[in-house]
Amino acid sequence: MAVILELDNVTKAYDQYKVVDDFSFAVNQGELRCLLGPNGAGKTTTMDLITGRQKATSGTIKFDGRDITGLREDKIAKRGVGRKFQVPAVFKDLTVSDNLRVAFSRQTDPFVNMVRMGRKEGQDRLDEVLELVGLQDRLGELGGNLSHGETQWLEIGMVLTQNPKLLLMDEPTAGMTEQETQKTSEIFNRLKGERSLVVVEHDMAFVREIADVITLMHLGQTLAEGPMEEVENDPRVKEVYLGSEGITDAA
Amino acid sequence: MSVHDFWTPFALEPFINALLIGLSIASIWLVAALGLTIIYGTMGVINMAHGEFIMLGAYSAWVMQYFIGIPWLLTLPLSFVIVAFFGWLVERGLIRHLYDRPLDTLLATWGVSLVLIQSIRLIFGGEPQYIDAPSWLKTVMVIDFIHIPWMRIFIFFLAIALVAVTFAILFKTNWGIQIRAVMQNKEMAASFGINSKKIYGLTFAYGAGLAGISGAMFTGLKTIFPDMGLGYVVEAFLVVVTGGGDLLGSVATAGIMGEMFSVFSYFTNDTFGRFVLFILIVIFLRFRPQGIFSPSMARR
Amino acid sequence: MQRANLYHDKRAQWGVYFVFFGVLAIIPLLMDDPFTMNQYARYGVFGMLALSVSLVWGFGGILSLGQGIAFGMAAYGMGATMQMQYQDPVNDPIPSFMLTNELEALPTVWEPFWDTHLGLILAFGIPVLFFVVFGLLMFQARLAGAFVAIMTLAMLGAWYNMAYDMQPFTAGFNGISPPSAFEAFGVEVDPYSNMIYWVSLGVLAFLTISIKALLQTKFGTIVQAIRDDPERARYLGYNVAYYQTVLFALGGLVAAFAGVVWVMISQYVSPTSLDIFFSITMVIWAAVGGRMSLFGAIFGAMFIKAAESYVGDEFQATWFVILGVVFIVVVRFLPKGFAGLFEYAVGFVPYWRRNG
Numbered sequence: 051m052a053v054i055l056e057l058d059n060v061t062k063a064y065d066q067y068k069v070v071d072d073f074s075f076a077v078n079q080g081e082l083r084c085l086l087g088p089n090g091a092g093k094t095t096t097m098d099l100i101t102g103r104q105k106a107t108s109g110t111i112k113f114d115g116r117d118i119t120g121l122r123e124d125k126i127a128k129r130g131v132g133r134k135f136q137v138p139a140v141f142k143d144l145t146v147s148d149n150l151r152v153a154f155s156r157q158t159d160p161f162v163n164m165v166r167m168g169r170k171e172g173q174d175r176l177d178e179v180l181e182l183v184g185l186q187d188r189l190g191e192l193g194g195n196l197s198h199g200e201t202q203w204l205e206i207g208m209v210l211t212q213n214p215k216l217l218l219m220d221e222p223t224a225g226m227t228e229q230e231t232q233k234t235s236e237i238f239n240r241l242k243g244e245r246s247l248v249v250v251e252h253d254m255a256f257v258r259e260i261a262d263v264i265t266l267m268h269l270g271q272t273l274a275e276g277p278m279e280e281v282e283n284d285p286r287v288k289e290v291y292l293g294s295e296g297i298t299d300a301a
Numbered sequence: 302m303s304v305h306d307f308w309t310p311f312a313l314e315p316f317i318n319a320l321l322i323g324l325s326i327a328s329i330w331l332v333a334a335l336g337l338t339i340i341y342g343t344m345g346v347i348n349m350a351h352g353e354f355i356m357l358g359a360y361s362a363w364v365m366q367y368f369i370g371i372p373w374l375l376t377l378p379l380s381f382v383i384v385a386f387f388g389w390l391v392e393r394g395l396i397r398h399l400y401d402r403p404l405d406t407l408l409a410t411w412g413v414s415l416v417l418i419q420s421i422r423l424i425f426g427g428e429p430q431y432i433d434a435p436s437w438l439k440t441v442m443v444i445d446f447i448h449i450p451w452m453r454i455f456i457f458f459l460a461i462a463l464v465a466v467t468f469a470i471l472f473k474t475n476w477g478i479q480i481r482a483v484m485q486n487k488e489m490a491a492s493f494g495i496n497s498k499k500i501y502g503l504t505f506a507y508g509a510g511l512a513g514i515s516g517a518m519f520t521g522l523k524t525i526f527p528d529m530g531l532g533y534v535v536e537a538f539l540v541v542v543t544g545g546g547d548l549l550g551s552v553a554t555a556g557i558m559g560e561m562f563s564v565f566s567y568f569t570n571d572t573f574g575r576f577v578l579f580i581l582i583v584i585f586l587r588f589r590p591q592g593i594f595s596p597s598m599a600r601r
Numbered sequence: 602m603q604r605a606n607l608y609h610d611k612r613a614q615w616g617v618y619f620v621f622f623g624v625l626a627i628i629p630l631l632m633d634d635p636f637t638m639n640q641y642a643r644y645g646v647f648g649m650l651a652l653s654v655s656l657v658w659g660f661g662g663i664l665s666l667g668q669g670i671a672f673g674m675a676a677y678g679m680g681a682t683m684q685m686q687y688q689d690p691v692n693d694p695i696p697s698f699m700l701t702n703e704l705e706a707l708p709t710v711w712e713p714f715w716d717t718h719l720g721l722i723l724a725f726g727i728p729v730l731f732f733v734v735f736g737l738l739m740f741q742a743r744l745a746g747a748f749v750a751i752m753t754l755a756m757l758g759a760w761y762n763m764a765y766d767m768q769p770f771t772a773g774f775n776g777i778s779p780p781s782a783f784e785a786f787g788v789e790v791d792p793y794s795n796m797i798y799w800v801s802l803g804v805l806a807f808l809t810i811s812i813k814a815l816l817q818t819k820f821g822t823i824v825q826a827i828r829d830d831p832e833r834a835r836y837l838g839y840n841v842a843y844y845q846t847v848l849f850a851l852g853g854l855v856a857a858f859a860g861v862v863w864v865m866i867s868q869y870v871s872p873t874s875l876d877i878f879f880s881i882t883m884v885i886w887a888a889v890g891g892r893m894s895l896f897g898a899i900f901g902a903m904f905i906k907a908a909e910s911y912v913g914d915e916f917q918a919t920w921f922v923i924l925g926v927v928f929i930v931v932v933r934f935l936p937k938g939f940a941g942l943f944e945y946a947v948g949f950v951p952y953w954r955r956n957g
Contacts, residue, residue: 101836127838141829144822151819152826155838160820160847168819190605190954193829212837347747398933403747404664408888409932411881415925423918531877535758538751572766579759583752587742 053112054079054216054246055100060109062095062270069095071270072109077216082242084257085250087267093250094136096267097218100248101133102126114215128158132214136221136250138201142194146185146204149193150176153208175211182237183207198225206237217241219249223256235259309568314446319567320560325453327559328460332518333533334540334551335463336511342546343484343504345403346396349410351537352530353417354509358384358516359525360421363430373434373521377459380517381510388509392502400501414530422527429524438521452521459518463511464552470507471548480504539582545591558582607952608944611817617896618813622806626799635793640910642792642866644903645801649808649859651886651902652895656812657852658884659892660821662828663845664746667753669880670760671728671853673872675860677764677771678724680870681714683779690715698772708770717785725857732853736846743842745831754877761875776871783865792866801862805899808855813895815851824848885928891940901938 055077062070070092077083085093098104100111102123111119118126127133141149154172157163180186183203188196196204202225209217219238223231231253238247238260251257257264257278264281266274274284281287337351348354361383362376371379391413399406438452471477482490483497491497523529540558544550558578565574607613629638650668657663684696695707714720735756739749764771771777783790790797815821824844827834831841864870873879883902890901905924912920935941 122840123832123835124838124840127836133836135833139830139833141826141833143829144826148822148826152822152834153837157819158839160823160844163820163823164815164818166819167817168822171819190603208837347751395929395933404750405932405936407664407747407750408884409929412885412925412929412932415885415928416922419918419921419925423922528878535755535877539755542748542751570766572762576759576762576766579755579762583738583756583759586748586752587738587744590742590744590748 052079053077054081054114055248056112057096057100058110058112060096060099060111061107062092062099062104063107068270070099070106073267073271075265075272077246077248079246080243082238082247082249082260082262084261084264085248085267086252086257086264087273090269091267092270093267094220095270097133097220097248097250100126100218101131124158127155127212127214130215131218132209132212132216133218134205134209134220134222136224138198138205140193140196140201140204140208142192144193145190146193146196147176147189149204149208150179150211153211155212172211175213179207179210182210199227199230202226202230206234210241215245217245217247219247221250221252223251223253231256311568316567318447318449319563321447321449322453323560323563324556325449325457325559326563327556328457329515329519329522330533330536330540330559331552331555332456332460332463332515333512334537334544334555335460335467335515336508337537337541338508338544338546338548338551339467339480339511340505340508341541342548343480344400344501345546346400346505347403347407347410347538348396348508349407349534350391350414350417350530351410351508351512352532352534353414354384354388354512354530355516355519355533356421356525356527356530357387357417358513359432359520359529360425360430360516361513362517362520363432363525366432367430373432377514377517381514384513384516385506385510388512389502389506391509392505396505397498397501414534418527418530425527427527429526431524432520434521456518456521463514464548467511468548476500476503539579543582543585602953602955605952605954606944606948607950608947610952610954614813614896618809621896621900622802622809625802629795629798635791635795638795638798639793639866642798642801643863644906645798645805646859646863646866647886647902647906648805648899649855649862650883651890651898652805652809652812653852653855653859654883654887655890655892655895655898656816656855657849658887659894659898660816660828661824661845661848661852662745663849663852664750664884665753665849665852666750666877666880666884667757668852668856668883669875669877670753670757671732671856672860672863672880673760673764673870673875674728674731675724675857676864676870676874677777677860678714678720678727679783679861679864680777680779681711682717682720682724683781683783683864683868684777685711685714685720686717686784687779687781696772696777698775698777699769702769704769710770721861724861725854728857728860729850729854732850733846736849737842740842740845740849743831754880757875757877757880761872761877764872764875771872774872776869776873778869779864780868782868790865792868797866801866804858804862808858809895809899812851812855816895820844885924887938889924889928889931889938891938891943893937894940894944897938897940897943901940 053076057073057075060070060073061068073092073096075096085096087093095104099106102121102125105120110117113126113129113131116129118129141152144152151168154175156172157166183206185200185203185207188200193201193204202222206222223234226234235256238249241247242262249260261278263276264278265272266281266287268290273290274281274287333355336354337348340346340348358380361380362373365371365376365379366373395409395413396406399409434452438455441448441450442454471481479490479495479500482493482495483500540551540554544554561581562574562578565577628641632638650672653668654665657665688694688696695704699707713723739752744752765774767773782792790800823834823839827839827841827844835841860874886902886905887898889905890899891897909917909920931938937944
């Protein structure tokens with residue numbers, strides 16, 4: 051089983067304070083890894099480090115066998131890493147269809163793009179994605195005019211259009227209804243295998259549906275790692291979540 | 302000026318004179334930028350009309366002296382009050398509504414600048430006006446080879462006084478503490494009951510007042526005309542931005558800029574000196590956008 | 602089928618351009634006044650400058666207060682080219698203003714301008730090259746918003762001082778007045794003729810149509826995406842600084858065209874082309890007309906300038922007060938300018954289109 055993402059002894063420190071502390075983490079190809087932990091555990095920072103938004107103080111990050119530590123965001127993205135943000139980020143003054151067209155980013159050279167209309171390319175993929183996220187009827191609507199749920203779907207759609215090998219999803223079901231959450235878990239389950247996913251989440255029911263392996267972070271380090279049942283019953287985990295029902299309660 | 306006269310060779314005495322004049326220039330830029338530092342540092346507002354507040358201060362002083370006969374020295378604090386009040390009006394009427402839109406604040410204040418310049422032109426005409434400064438300030442101090450006009454010395458010390466007063470207000474008074482709290486963290490300050498809206502209004506007024514009094518001071522040096530403000534706004538901004546929106550930063554920047562300008566101008570001339578200075582600042586800002594003193598925020 | 606706004610219909614937009622330029626093209630045939638044609642030709646230049654601002658700001662999200670840099674550099678380049686067309690290598694090789702400044706020989710930087718083709722290349726090339734370098738400097742450092750605005754302003758100020766000061770090279774505040782009209786391909790472009798008007802209008806039309814077409818390509822969509830959210834664009838794999846620099850340089854190219862045509866019309870260039878006030882006025886035209894509409898910006902520039910000249914000399918100050926107030930109102934309430942109001946109004950016209 052090939053390792054698609056590998057973090058080796060990664061530390062991110064602000065002066066003396068270590069947000070991520072000698073953290074090591076490996077995700078296999080095709081796996082769906084859930085990254086859990088209370089606020090401040092270092093989850094989002096880890097995502098930032100992987101995608102290049104922040105620079106690690108020490109340690110290495112490897113993607114698909116190649117070192118990506120310290121690379122610029124767009125270079126990492128081009129290698130096949132896609133990210134969905136906690137607060138949905140779409141292009142507000144572009145239509146839904148233009149949002150997706152931009153997400154179809156196989157060709158990123160500005161001059162080549164000057165001689166293309168971009169209307170036909172990837173149309174099949176776009177149609178597929180549109181149906182998947184249910185925005186076929188909202189094509190002409192501006193990104194900024196969508197409801198919160200629709201914006202989430204659009205961003206998911208954009209990441210799907212981008213078609214990366216590794217998808218990093220930061221709280222994808224935040225603000226979603228029961229139904230939408232169900233739909234998301236279906237999509238994720240379809241994606242894994244062909245692609246790899248790392249999902250940061252708080253909704254335990256959702257995590258149960260999708261996770262192959264869970265990594266529980268605490269104070270910038272790994273507290274526990276393994277399949278759900280294992281982590282749930284780990285005594286150290288129970289100790290940290292003193293008095294509560296273990297991590298099942300963590301929301 | 303021919304090509305051959307471009308470069309002035311080094312000579313100790315005129316050079317020392319240039320260094321001293323540099324201090325004077327620094328003090329002028331500092332006091333011009335002081336109000337803007339407060340406004341930008343506290344509120345993040347980029348007030349493109351700042352130069353025009355300076356101009357208003359100058360014209361207030363002129364009107365008071367010419368039409369009412371108030372002595373020059375007295376026009377200084379009065380100009381502060383007049384322009385401070387005007388600034389308060391501008392904040393209430395316009396700036397207040399644009400706090401979450403910094404770019405639009407920049408543009409809207411440019412509109413204010415335009416309106417102010419042209420209104421003054423309408424009322425007073427475009428010809429330069431002269432102010433009558435007290436005779437004891439019109440002479441030149443001569444010590445050996447050093448020639449410095451007394452007015453420049455006066456402005457220098459007045460600038461220092463204003464900076465000291467501003468420091469005192471910011472660090473010793475209740476109001477100052479509130480301003481600094483809002484400067485650092487608006488939301489947190491609000492949870493302590495600090496009404497940032499009120500703070501902003503008074504702060505903007507204070508910053509405008511500082512511009513007003515500096516305008517009044519400058520009447521002692523040069524003639525006044527409607528678009529005189531334009532000559533200060535770019536320099537003032539560069540002082541503020543390079544200084545990081547921090548009072549100490551502005552003092553340091555103004556000092557460095559003033560001296561550098563004087564030295565460059567000594568060797569070449571005024572306009573070329575300005576050109577080199579601007580280029581250096583642009584390069585500096587590219588590598589350290591947060592300014593001189595702010596804690597180093599490496600991008601990632 | 603879905604209810605949509607006719608304003609966004611691409612064919613309707615091209616139709617408007619067709620009518621607009623068509624009507625403007627006919628004007629000389631209805632008049633017989635070379636002097637007026639010279640005046641009208643200037644409006645083409647104002648349109649080009651507004652186009653430059655709209656492209657970079659409205660579509661790229663980059664507020665540049667220094668488009669005048671490209672305008673001024675190109676104007677000086679054209680001025681030098683035209684001046685050297687007049688000079689004779691044997692009998693009269695040195696422009697008179699240089700002789701007044703006690704220069705004995707033509708400065709090396711002026712030498713290339715003996716050749717008209719080279720001169721034109723420099724007139725366009727130097728501003729574009731500068732904008733590429735300056736753009737890279739700013740955008741690689743991820744500077745944005747007001748910061749970029751201030752830096753472009755400071756840079757403009759620096760170049761103004763340069764032009765003002767380097768008297769032997771630029772004739773300082775007097776400016777360069779090439780005595781003869783511009784000549785290319787054996788044709789003399791008489792600044793007081795129908796021809797100059799059509800040249801100006803032609804360049805404006807060419808630039809507008811090219812930019813509009815460019816904005817409809819994938820590049821145009823990506824650039825607008827970057828305007829809305831540069832970070833999101835980065836995570837999709839786009840090199841944002843590169844795109845911003847290319848766009849910025851394009852804006853500079855458009856402003857350079859304006860500078861070249863301006864000197865063709867006015868036979869004069871001085872540091873006023875690099876005036877801070879002028880560069881910010883271009884932004885006012887685009888803002889009031891509508892920065893997210895190429896047509897709006899161009900129309901705004903022409904309308905404001907026309908009103909300015911209509912108002913006459915005595916009322917200039919009053920006019921600017923009004924303009925200033927209008928500008929403040931637009932910034933506060935109408936981010937899309939009057940084009941935005943028009944868009945709103947057109948929205949009431951019944952119009953449906955197939956989905957997407």
